[in-house]
Amino acid sequence: MADLIAQGPQNYHRWRREVPDAAMRRDVVIGRSDADWNVPWDPMISRAHVRLIPQADGRLEVIAVASARNPVYHQGRHAVRFVLVPGDHFVIGKTTFTLAAATGKRSPERLGDGAAEDEVDVTENVFDHVALRRKHFRDVNARIDVLTRLPDLIASSDSDQELLVRVTSVLLQSTPSAEAVSILSAGDLQHDPEAPIEVLHYDNRSATLGGSPISRRLVQRSIEKRESILNVWASGDSMLTTSAFTAREDVDWAYCVPLRTQACRGWVIYITGKLPDTEMMTGSGSPVDISEQLHDDVKFAELVGTTMASLQQSRQLQRRQAAMSNFFAPIVMRALASGDSEKVLQPREAELTVMFCDLRGFSSRSEQDSQQLLQLLSDVSDALGVMTKHILGYDGVIGDFHGDAAMGFWGWPLAQDRSIIQAAGAALAIQAEYHRSDLGFRCGIGLAHGRAVAGQIGTKDQVKVTAFGPVVNLSSRLESMSKRFGAEIILDEAARAALLAAGRHGFRLRRLAKVRPAGFASPVEISELIGEAAIGTHQVTDALIADYEAALDLFCASDLDGALRLFRSLPTWDGPTQMMIKQILSGDSEGDVIDLPK
Template sequence: MAELTAECAESQNRTTVVIKPDKPLAVGRDEQCDLAVPWDKSISRKHVEVHLVGDSLRVRRFAVAANPLFHRGAQVESCELEPGEHFVLGQTAFLFSDARTPRPSTPTQPVEEVAFSRDDLRRIQFLDADRRIEVLTHLPDVIWGARTDEELFVRLTTTLLAGIAGAEAAAVVSITGDDPPVIEHWERRLEVAGEFRPSTRLIRAAVLEKEQSILHVWESEEHHQADYTITQEFDWAFCTPVRGAATQGWGLYLAGRFDRAANPAGQIDTSEQQLRGDVKFAELMAEIISAVRQVNRLERQQAGLRQFFAPRILSSLGDGFDTKSLDPRECDVTVLFCDLRGFSKQAEGARDELIHLLDRVSQALGVMTHHISEHGGVIGDYQGDAAMGFWGWPVATDSAALDACRAALGIRAAFAATAGKKDHALADFQMGIGIAHGRAVAGKIGTTNHVKVTVFGPVVNLASRLEGMTKQLRVPILLDEALVDRIQDELTPEEGRIRKLARVLPYGMQTPVTVSELLPPEAAFPELTAAHLASYEHAVTNFLAGDWEQSYRALHDIPPSDRAQDFLNVLIAQHNRQAPGDWDGIVKLPSK
């Protein structure tokens, strides 16, 4: 943002106007001018026109102006200024500046440069500890109360000036790589003192090169010999880096003059305890800023991740984990798809109550995601009235596959518990779940403004297809063969049971899949006993072997309430209990 500041040393008047490209501004004593300087009688009503072209400011004197235009000590009709330069009309100096860009370097080299290590600062004693501590106690509130970074920078510069009485100017700066430093915000104790432009050299050395507080002290005699300038120099300046991932490249910059009344010329040096105490105070401020910003950053990060990750996953990642660990990578995962049944039918019959129906669907999805999260899964995605969760990323665990099955059984139990409650939000809803295990790519994807975590690969498609097949095979939960191989020795009868249903070739796929049902333990689902499951296993073995007569008889030992037997019974009945001549044990499903 380019600015033109008019300042009169004699009257201590000062005003600033923002300059925009391709919009010439009139400067003069007339209040109708874009930059009005009514205090200077030597300036005409309309004296000059200024025009921002690129990074330069072109100044042209109007022919009607009575007094001359001065630039670099010479009388000119027009001139071109770079940021940091000024021109003079009458008794007023006009400084052209980019409010966010400091000058390349100080005009004179410092007499002394002092770098402060943390050990050096620990040994420094405050002369006014009570006042410093009072300022520091309010610093966390200052930081937390800022709604934006811009507001924070304003608050910090004010706090710096309150805590360092000898500073005449303060700024929050930032710098990255080879780019020039940026002045995020600056303030001077006296508003009429002119613009404050920190030293690029000092900022770069403190924040990037040495990463420690650095103090510069300049020749004190300069200020007595120099004429008035709008950019008055200082006796000293120091920059303190604000270390930390949440404040990378930040620095606190202070500048001021020595009190010559208390310290006559020749008696001032960098060992002065007060100035060293100022550096220590800035270091303490920097540490508090870094710590509070880091906590704030972690809280925002945790809030963003909490919608995807279970608490135990967040705990295992740790507070300071590298977000690069969330980048997509290939890993072993167990994927669960859960679809809500009955939604479309109810939507057709409740056109006047769709908001209420949508609320019920949200509660149903909440049940699904609760159990996924409770058992350590990652909430991957929502697809209409379906939810997807997965295990094995970002933290791989030996129990991932089993945890997915526990989540599925929890979802089934929650829906079963509401089946007879007509007034319950889940009443008349059923669900189908497909779970598959295999290699996939999981990670964080999205744009700067919208991020989500997901998993993709053949195993994801298979889990989705298994969920769809629960309708055809008439069971609530289906597992693929890889998952069964992984959990069958770990799943105890008290947690759940597995029964193989068939070997099928899903519609549109090239590879057949052996599918199994995940059942609750017998204590929770006594309709199917261990003896019933043994009969069913005998029926499936005969079915696959082509002995459909024996399979048919074994299926009749299963209670009629079990819908899974219907799938095999229908196929067997359609072929008069005789397997086709080309029977290979694979049932080709006619549709998704």
């Protein structure tokens, strides 16, 4: 496979990319931005300038994009369509694009066989990376420009491949004596001497130079020692007699720099070069001299490798967080980012506000749409999405799904002084969106406030992040009561008290009754949270709330006749009013407490 090399006006304006195989039938667009291959340094290049079409014989057809502003020059003439052969080039603006011959670099060979490699006159120098970083560059001025641009240059890479291209280009242009730069993935070479070495990216100074030799032994030792290692295979006159043991005569030395992060496990930077002709002919370049001369280059490669490895580690963390975001709420992700995950997710007792939210109208819709189950599934998913969107949007955690209901909670993993405010805001937002939408559903919501255990709860076979405790059960019971009372959002006494203590923040409340939920020994005073959304075509006014609560006080004082008269004076469309009238007429009340079946 051939490569295309782009070279701009500055040494660091460069990249080398592998041309896709013709059998893949994949065209490539070159442009300044948002193209397949970008050339950001040249303003003469349009956003999309030329299209490359790989040919079966190793050639490359180039077609100028009609919208490109500036001309493309091939063989000194303006051209809109032409074919490149290996070694040929074309020019746009101040950038030259050269088609390099196939290098065979995807299958690197070891330096001779095992016995021959051991017999080669190799001088090895191991650099301690800590000491290397402490030692100053001999000529910092020659490096300062690249060093100041290095973090932005690497961090602005929009993909892993772009990162590799930029790193190899920077190393090649900043290492004067280098002939070729490779970034390799050695995989399990440390444990398996025969493990394959993959070339992640490769670049060299010549459009015609083939793939550089790679010493498996050098790569293996560098990974084992976790240090940069320089090998000089020959020096002086002996170089002429031992060159047969090198993979090619135009390479005299190589150094290998390991990348020391889990994200780049087994990755190394491998740079090869040739001694200047003057040193070869005079024999003045001893291995010690060569090591000293290459000191700055090895140090620079260490710096580039560390920067790249850190960026890869950061990107890997971002990808993991992106994947985890499908399973964890944003507030959990923030907590995970600031601490140890096991400690953050460990179950612990906390002050929680718990919400159960259930769809109303699901059963009737299921019967009506029994012949359109996929559409019903889509509608239910959209309806559940309303719940989850607002629970997460108000910094809540999705604890579980129960059929057509969702459970959320606030107050974990980070303590939230305003958990009841957030939960109430989410409940009203859910209610309002159902009333505005055409999904055909309404909701019943229960909110309870109190102590519970939250965290990663489950068995050894399956765990999930959820909450556990009586307050969770109470929230579920309150949601069930909402249907009986005809009130969409019902709170327990603790949630009402917390909301009042927080100053209500514009929330309107109505005391409904004192009830004993199924499975509970003690009664609970419940209230309705009233939003701006209409119940049918009617609004619950402040006057209605005052009259209802006055009637409720009569009921609690055992003045059932007075309570009934006042309740009957209230609007017939008000669900809680009708519930209380039925309760009084049934005669099932135990004092002021209403016992509710499950």
